Amino acid sequence: MNAPAGDISGRLSPALRTEALEQLLVERELIDPAVMDKFITTYERDVGPLNGAKVVARAWTDPEYREWLLRDGTAAIKDMGYGGPQGEHMVVVEQTDDVHHVVVCTLCSCYPWPILGLPPSWYKDPAYRAGIVRTPRRVLREMGLDVPEGKDIQVWDSSAEVRYLVLPQRPAGTDGWDAEALAGIVTRDAMVGVAEVSAP
Amino acid sequence: MDSIADMGGTQGWGPAQVPTDEPPFAEPWEGRSFAITVLTMGRISGRNLDAFRHALGRLHPVDYLVDGYYGRWLNAAELMLTDSRILAPGAVDARARRNLGEDVPEPAFPEPDRPDYKPTAAGSLREVEQAPAFAVGDVVRTKDLHPEGPTKLPAYVRRRSGTVTAIRPAHVLPDTHAVFEGENAQHVYTVGFASTELWGADAEPFTLHVDLFESYLEPQ
Numbered sequence: 001m002n003a004p005a006g007d008i009s010g011r012l013s014p015a016l017r018t019e020a021l022e023q024l025l026v027e028r029e030l031i032d033p034a035v036m037d038k039f040i041t042t043y044e045r046d047v048g049p050l051n052g053a054k055v056v057a058r059a060w061t062d063p064e065y066r067e068w069l070l071r072d073g074t075a076a077i078k079d080m081g082y083g084g085p086q087g088e089h090m091v092v093v094e095q096t097d098d099v100h101h102v103v104v105c106t107l108c109s110c111y112p113w114p115i116l117g118l119p120p121s122w123y124k125d126p127a128y129r130a131g132i133v134r135t136p137r138r139v140l141r142e143m144g145l146d147v148p149e150g151k152d153i154q155v156w157d158s159s160a161e162v163r164y165l166v167l168p169q170r171p172a173g174t175d176g177w178d179a180e181a182l183a184g185i186v187t188r189d190a191m192v193g194v195a196e197v198s199a200p
Numbered sequence: 201m202d203s204i205a206d207m208g209g210t211q212g213w214g215p216a217q218v219p220t221d222e223p224p225f226a227e228p229w230e231g232r233s234f235a236i237t238v239l240t241m242g243r244i245s246g247r248n249l250d251a252f253r254h255a256l257g258r259l260h261p262v263d264y265l266v267d268g269y270y271g272r273w274l275n276a277a278e279l280m281l282t283d284s285r286i287l288a289p290g291a292v293d294a295r296a297r298r299n300l301g302e303d304v305p306e307p308a309f310p311e312p313d314r315p316d317y318k319p320t321a322a323g324s325l326r327e328v329e330q331a332p333a334f335a336v337g338d339v340v341r342t343k344d345l346h347p348e349g350p351t352k353l354p355a356y357v358r359r360r361s362g363t364v365t366a367i368r369p370a371h372v373l374p375d376t377h378a379v380f381e382g383e384n385a386q387h388v389y390t391v392g393f394a395s396t397e398l399w400g401a402d403a404e405p406f407t408l409h410v411d412l413f414e415s416y417l418e419p420q
Contacts, residue, residue: 023295025281028309129208155407
């Protein structure tokens with residue numbers, strides 16, 4: 001951050017400032033670049049929406065698991081091995097023929113990291129954070145999802161430590177698919193509620 | 201405080217982005233900024249995530265917006281590091297300019313003055329002995345709160361009536377926790393508001409659910 005706060009004219013790029021900050025913290029022995037590399041790789045490779053997709057696919061193929069997931073999301077998700085920071089208390093809401101759920105964090109960009117990874121650009125964008133709690137039908141249409149008139153919309157603003165996962169509807173044409181195949185078609189966007197899952 | 205971070209319902213941002221496939225970090229510096237922030241937070245504050253969120257909210261609106269998401273993380277990390285005197289004001293700027301070949305002096309490392317803080321347990325969830333003041337189905341009203349410090353009561357639901365739709369586990373209260381004044385765990389409720397209560401009679405029909413701490417609410 002430049003001094004004075006808010007200065008635009010003399011501003012250095014965030015890439016240059018990040019490099020400088022890293023150097024200073026290494027000199028103060030507060031950070032280890034090798035640990036940073038490992039941490040970054042974890043979030044690039046291991047923590048992502050495939051975790052959530054596996055949860056959804058299991059719920060689609062195992063009615064008891066689905067019931068557990070909706071009743072106690074934290075425990076049912078932990079059963080798949082996912083939990084921890086930004087997923088301490090999970091609530092799962094289910095898309096139906098009559099109700100469409102969509103999740104936002106208007107105050108920051110809180111997001112269930114353990115099962116969806118780090119939030120995508122659109123989720124962090126002011127247009128989404130500001131608009132989805134005011135004109136959700138319009139915002140979803142801008143993003144490519146038409147929610148039929150008459151379908152009830154429920155918006156969840158995760159302003160505290162509860163994190164929400166949307167359980168999408170299983171698409172037609174997937175009868176007989178196993179959980180692994182189903183997980184392959186579940187998208188991040190559907191698990192936040194800005195898209196539906198469709199069979200290829 | 202009413203900060204730039206409290207965006208719910210504000211207008212003028214243009215249309216929402218159409219989702220695309222994207223990597224977690226668009227550029228290498230974004231991953232570095234993310235890792236620096238998460239890995240140093242505990243060194244500053246005993247991993248007080250609320251203090252970090254409050255640092256984001258304390259940024260000048262330009263600093264919040266102009267460098268994007270991981271840019272605001274960088275700016276908030278620098279603010280916290282400067283607050284706790286791990287870095288001197290201007291140190292990052294000076295180092296970056298020297299890296300560019302400019303002949304500018306660098307401030308000396310100051311004597312750190314970290315907040316005296318330790319969490320009472322891991323994470324944010326806590327047990328609260330007192331029974332919840334509200335039950336599912338209760339009609340409640342959000343108070344007319346305008347604190348100078350942090351709050352998790354979004355401005356767009358202030359002074360509005362809604363219905364408790366769920367009682368969640370008690371959490372530490374960010375209002376005091378973020379400024380190192382204690383965890384003060386409270387019950388948290390999901391409160392559902394009719395869109396017309398928030399945006400007037402012509403609003404799109406929908407229900408807005410938001411998670412609110414007990415002290416933000418009063419009986420209707």
